[in-house]
Amino acid sequence: MKKEYQKLREFLKSSEWVNKEQLETPKDEGLDRPSAVKSYDKKSEIIELPSPKDVQLDMDSIKKILTKRKSRRSYNKEELTIQEVSYLLWATQGLRKDNIRLRTVPSGGAVHPFETYLSLNRVENLKKGIYRYLPDIHSLLFVKAVDDIKKKITKAANGQKFVGKAAVVFLWTVLPERGEWKYDILAHKLAALDAGHIAQNLYLSVESIGAGTCAVDAYNQKAADELLEVNGEDEFVMYMAPVGKIGE
Ligand SMILES: Cc1cc2nc3c(=O)[nH]c(=O)nc-3n(C[C@H](O)[C@H](O)[C@H](O)COP(=O)(O)O)c2cc1C
Secondary structure: OOHHHHHHHHHHOOHHHOOHHHOOOOOOOOOOOOOOOOOOOOOOOEEEOOOHHHOOOOOOOHHHHHHHOOEOOOOOOOOEOHHHHHHHHHHHHOEOOOOOOOEOOOOHHHOOOEEEEEEEOOEOOOOOEEEEEEOOOOEEEEEEEOOOHHHHHHHHOOOOHHHHOOOEEEEEEEOOHHHHHHHHHHHHHHHHHHHHHHHHHHHHHHHOOOEEEOOEOOOOHHHHHHHHOOOOOOOEEEEEEEEEEOOO
16 A cells, blocks of 8 residues: 555544544633634625525425436526525525524534635626625625636636536635534544535535536635635635536
């Protein structure tokens, strides 16, 4: 076995390989738990989203959705509606109760280390640009307008052209401190596991509205972080997924 693999293989194993007695976490030191949602300037442009329950579904049988799910890299030119975007955000990071730690996706230790950004190209009544989801108030925070959004997001996706053709691209950043507070060096495997649940909920929910997605890990870290204006250390992109309508 290559020596480089050894530590990485250990990382994938049960967390019992770590002697937890040796860990000194910020929690042990009595520091406050980081919030599960990034703060924002209340004076920013905030777009209240319609209730996710108002969405019109094409398909609501889980059996049919599971059978249909696949990675889709071809999208038509249709816009997504704001109801559809609301539904997809709720399905991936929304709250299922009035509690920021109880969401539609599970998260180890209810840490919820992610923020969701949208690189928005074709959504009815919304200008092109970067937005951030605010799950606590089920709203979108307008981050910035981007004219050449297709070009920028394609670059962020390492040149994968189908990403630039999507109506909207979901980008999930991780804020590792949220997990490190409690789990120290165990936090990172948990974050990687959590990310899969989020993308899978997107895969399933898009199928139910006649849209498609494709998980993307082969992205350009620097270009993606710069597009979202995150610092690449305390917060950085970990996963992305373009979404667009499918069919004629
Ligand atoms: C973690 C992960 C990363 C992926 N990254 C990419 C990617 O960067 N580009 C791409 O075209 N597909 C990507 N895919 C999609 C896979 O290629 C796809 O899931 C696989 O070929 C199986 O096809 P299916 O999803 O249709 O069943 C990724 C999938 C996963 C789960």
